Amino acid sequence: xxxxxxxxxCDEIADQMVxxxxxxxxxxxxxxxxxxxxxxxxxxxVRHTGGALRWVELLVRTRAREDIGxxxxxxxxxxxxQGDPAALDAWLAETGEAVVAALREAGPDTKVWGWxxxxxxxxxxxxxxxxxxxxxxDAALTAGLxxxxxxxxxxxxxxxxxxxxxxVQRNLPHRVSDELRAAAHAGRSIHLHATDAPAGLDxxxxxxxxxxxxxxxxxxxxxxxxxxxxxxSVLLAFYRRLPLESPELEVLGERELLDxxxxxxxxx
Numbered sequence: 001x002x003x004x005x006x007x008x009x010c011d012e013i014a015d016q017m018v019x020x021x022x023x024x025x026x027x028x029x030x031x032x033x034x035x036x037x038x039x040x041x042x043x044x045x046v047r048h049t050g051g052a053l054r055w056v057e058l059l060v061r062t063r064a065r066e067d068i069g070x071x072x073x074x075x076x077x078x079x080x081x082q083g084d085p086a087a088l089d090a091w092l093a094e095t096g097e098a099v100v101a102a103l104r105e106a107g108p109d110t111k112v113w114g115w116x117x118x119x120x121x122x123x124x125x126x127x128x129x130x131x132x133x134x135x136x137x138d139a140a141l142t143a144g145l146x147x148x149x150x151x152x153x154x155x156x157x158x159x160x161x162x163x164x165x166x167x168v169q170r171n172l173p174h175r176v177s178d179e180l181r182a183a184a185h186a187g188r189s190i191h192l193h194a195t196d197a198p199a200g201l202d203x204x205x206x207x208x209x210x211x212x213x214x215x216x217x218x219x220x221x222x223x224x225x226x227x228x229x230x231x232x233s234v235l236l237a238f239y240r241r242l243p244l245e246s247p248e249l250e251v252l253g254e255r256e257l258l259d260x261x262x263x264x265x266x267x268x
Contacts, residue, residue, distance in 0.1 A: 006125055009126055013053075013125070030043040045142070051070070052128070056099055129153065133157055134239050155194075155201060157239075175266075179264055187210075188224040192234055193227070193234075205217070206218075227244070
């Protein structure tokens with residue numbers, strides 16, 4: 001698995017924050033329900049995203065060697081005023097600048113507590129890149145605005161999702177559902193195929209289900225079920241942000257296995 005450069009992650013966080021702020025200030029009703037996260041309003045989604053960044057900024061800046069409780073993170077909840085896009089925008093701008101500065105200053109190899117075994121700043125640069133990438137999709141869908149992401153970032157987001165799912169299944173086996181264990185006994189697999197990947201970008205994945213958890217790699221191979229479509233659409237579908245019935249997507253093979261995966265697999 002080849003990661004993006006640390007500075008690229010930092011650049012992407014900065015860019016994604018600018019794009020998220022543009023949704024906040026677009027005139028969209030901040031109380032609107034997020035269709036892909038229906039327990040949240042748009043404002044709650046934004047505050048969650050900014051709060052996660054504030055938490056990571058403190059972890060990285062202080063070189064934390066253990067978790068830091070949310071109650072110790074300054075301004076984690078966002079501005080006091082509710083329904084104020086200007087206040088939210090200012091808070092997001094400050095948040096983005098702070099976390100990017102902390103990550104750049106630390107560099108990729110600085111030791112920092114991480115929940116998935118990778119105790120360095122690189123882990124958090126990557127994690128926050130994709131935290132914002134996906135939640136910006138939530139925000140854009142809520143606002144009815146177009147959404148795009150650089151192909152190499154979308155591909156890395158899928159890599160990271162699979163890496164984290166694999167880590168959780170191997171280190172926290174109680175998190176694996178009985179249904180997935182049953183599917184693993186049958187030796188089933190999932191193939192993801194991006195149909196619009198630029199030249200030089202390997203944008204196909206094979207995910208095998210085993211009793212010890214998933215195994216995965218990039219590449220083209222036959223599988224029990226395949227999900228095909230544009231890279232961004234495949235990413236959003238695999239993150240449960242886009243229905244499999246969407247016209248740009250195609251499911252080939254045992255659809256039930258893909259439905260099971262989407263219903264029962266998580267790293268959260």
